[in-house]
Amino acid sequence: MGIKHKTRARSLWVINYFTACGFIELLPWVGSGYDMERFGILAKGSPRHADVLIIAGYVTKKALPRIKRIYEQMPSPKYVLALGSCPMTGGMYWDSYSTIKRIDKYIPVDVWVTGCPPKPENIGHGLVMLMKKIENGFEGH
Numbered sequence: 693m694g695i696k697h698k699t700r701a702r703s704l705w706v707i708n709y710f711t712a713c714g715f716i717e718l719l720p721w722v723g724s725g726y727d728m729e730r731f732g733i734l735a736k737g738s739p740r741h742a743d744v745l746i747i748a749g750y751v752t753k754k755a756l757p758r759i760k761r762i763y764e765q766m767p768s769p770k771y772v773l774a775l776g777s778c779p780m781t782g783g784m785y786w787d788s789y790s791t792i793k794r795i796d797k798y799i800p801v802d803v804w805v806t807g808c809p810p811k812p813e814n815i816g817h818g819l820v821m822l823m824k825k826i827e828n829g830f831e832g833h
């Protein structure tokens with residue numbers, strides 16, 4: 693494990709795209725309960741200052757171009773974490789006329805967090821998985 697990957701993994705700057713209920717489950721990480729800053733994870737307000745994109749919940753066809761635009765605006769190396777069954781399979785909206793079924797057909801996803809919605813503990817597990825992946829040499833996109 694190189695120092696570059698180790699330090700990068702310990703300083704993740706996150707931008708969130710919350711389309712749905714996943715937001716509520718992530719909130720304990722923003723607050724003092726789980727406190728993601730203890731893990732070196734900071735929430736950012738601009739994609740230009742972020743290296744991790746979290747997509748929480750279903751993705752509508754209307755929202756998709758915005759998500760792609762946010763991803764394109766992020767500097768490299770960048771990483772993507774998808775929360776919940778919806779961005780993975782369509783979830784309970786799998787036959788909806790207005791949602792997409794798999795976000796990784798449009799942008800790469802590095803960690804999937806299962807659940808409907810995923811529990812805060814699962815989200816933490818996903819963040820740690822991403823940190824370990826980067827520590828082990830994953831270069832991102």
Ligand code: SF4
Pocket residue numbers: 712713714748749750775776777778779783784807808809810
């Ligand atoms: S995965 Fe479940 S909780 Fe999350 S947006 Fe889809 S239906 Fe809602």
